Amino acid sequence: MRLWIGLYLPRLPLEVFCPRWSADQGSVVLEQERVLAASPQAQAAGVRPGMRRGGALMLAPQAQLHQRAPTLEAEALQAVAMALLQFTPQVAEGEEATLLMDVGASLRLFGGVRALCRQVLASLQALGFTAALGCAPTARGAWLLARSGGGRGLTMATLERRLARLPCSLLPPARPYLSWFEGIGCLTVGELRRLPRPGLQRRCGRALLDMLDGAHGQTAELFEWLAAPESFRAKVELFDRVEHAEALLFGAHRLLLQMTGWLCARQFAVERVSLALEHERGRVARPPTMLEIVLAEPTWRAEHLLRLLKERLAKLVLEAPVIGLCLEAPQVRPMMPPSESLFPEPGGSKEDRQRLFELLVARLGPDNVLQAVPLADYRPELANQWVSVQEKIRPADARAQLPPDMPSLPRPAWLLAKPVALLMRDHRPFYGSPLKMMSSGERIEAGWWSQTQTRDYFIAEGQDHAHYWVYRERLASADGQAEPRWYLHGLFG
Incomplete structure (x- = not known):
């Protein structure tokens, strides 16, 4: 089954400066001295899109004014696309702050289309962005549904009915000719498709027909998929100077979601995570505070890493305010998915136990969670030692430490x-x-x-x-x- 998800981020220019998880007191984004987007606090004061700069300042004098930053918007869109790689390796960037995902091969893994859509929207919410989601058998159809505010057309018949009711203004090639379309009474995509194709191509060009054909599955669609980099390193600037470590969890969660997408795209599992807490720059600059999480069992799950990071941040006392975060994955290995056993262990799998140990280490410290390791000594009371569970002892190494002529007589428990x-x-x-x-x-x-x-x-x-x-x-x-x-x-x- 071929299925596409289109994501339109209508508030991207605003959420670049004040994400949904930030403590925003009122922000306005300007483009050419006119209001492009306003936060809910600014809208409550009467600020509306299209308003001039002076009018916005008169209604909301305490609001923070930002000039639109296309570079920051592109970086934010790339960060969202990186996080979405955990759902499918085929993610492409569309026009007008949209992302397209080919999820046909991922439906069974994530429990169906409805469950997958819920997880995608939950990830975007955790990243601090608002999106309208469209789902359709064609990429352009999903793009149009997302641009119209969201909707699903899981079959071609349903998709055609939904597209037929959409306004022509959603099609970028049709916008220069909207006045002509209104003059002839053609207001929807369905009415536009009923016009004679030769005359429509002669007046409006081939691009309009290609978009209509692509949305209705009559032509092939080609995209340039997002390629995950060779190594992972992501940064986020905080909305304010943070003086309490627990408040950093929101920004760290955003970076962890990006890393999870990168790990899934590269088929890696992370063994060590490094989080740098960046402090003030300039004359009072000081080196960043480093947090390292060493995993006993490699993982690629953001939930487990978030729990470990939460425990570490809860015990951390900041010596200076934090203004930014930088997350790296310096040590990774090829991903080895768990195999399904015919008779699973009642106490959980080995990975479940390792995750429990890692959580205990994050809470109690590495010197307080120990494991027994054999030593090459014939004396029973000296034949083992206690080391931290973070030290990896492979079974082959443990057997090599035992004397080769060790008797096979039973030992007491x-x-x-x-x-x-x-x-x-x-x-x-x-x-x-x-x-x-x-x-x-x-x-x-x-x-x-x-x-x-x-x-x-x-x-x-x-x-x-x-x-x-x-x-x-x-x-x-x-x-x-x-x-x-x-x-x-x-x-x-």
Whole structure:
């Protein structure tokens, strides 16, 4: 199924200067000394598009006036397009602040066209932009529906009925001839299509017919798709000087959405994220504050990264106000999507557990969330160490640390922190009841100088059928004991 989504950003000139998540007190965008767009606060004061500069200042003297910045608008449109790459790799820029997305191959992945449209609009809202969405089997049809305020025409029959009611003024090639169309009573696209094609082409040119044919699926449509860069680096200027770290989450979310789109387009998963908090420039300039998030498991999901960043920002105390953010992905690797198991684990997948560990590290610190790593030592109490979960220990490396001649005798699930000396009764070790040896001995001799240990380990069974891991010293103890003593070192489940 071929399906296109068209997105028209009518408030782009205004939202470049005051995004929807900003604390705007009234802004007006001017073009050639006339009002092009006004924020809701300025509109409430009476400012309207087309009004002269002086009239806008008289009605809203506290409003901030901005000259239209086509360069900033183009950068903002590119940022939105980068974020939309998470839904489809085929994103193209259209005329008049519009974006076109070929989403036919993405419908099943995102749960259908309605769910996909909701996610696209939610992403735009998180970015701080307002958009009208059109959905149609043709790109030009989706563009026209978006420019008219939004709508869906999922089949060609429905699309033709919707297009027939649209005004001719939506077609850019028809705008120079609107007075002539009004004179002959041709006001809608449907009436325009019923005019004789040879005469229409002779009067208005071929571009108008090509746009009509493209919207109705009668000609092929070619686009230049947005290409993701080789590396990711994005910046955002904040709407004001921010003195509290938690207030930076809105701008950081915008950058994370762009990075998610870049990761999906490049088929990468990020392992390390770097966020620079930029401070004042000029005479009082100071280096940016750096925040780094190291992931135990590579990811490309913005929700998980946002949770980690929220925890880090909640603990950060800013030494100076922040005026901008810069996000980079310095360490990435090829994306490996999770495989569906026939019998999934009840406790969640490995990725779910790694995301939980990363959230705990962000909240408690890397030195407070530890994992056990084996060491090449025959002594059981020294055969492992605790390191941070951020240190990656591959299974092959863990196996390589174990001695090649390590015996395959069973080990207890619970190793005591300190061996417990056992009583002797009738020449047998006693722990609640006399212990009966159930295995052959396992001899361990390891350590240097004062740390030398010579032990014979056995699996013992008590009268309650519980199993214990005990050992006997092969040498007499240093306290003058004549016979080697027995110790309890572990418990079996």
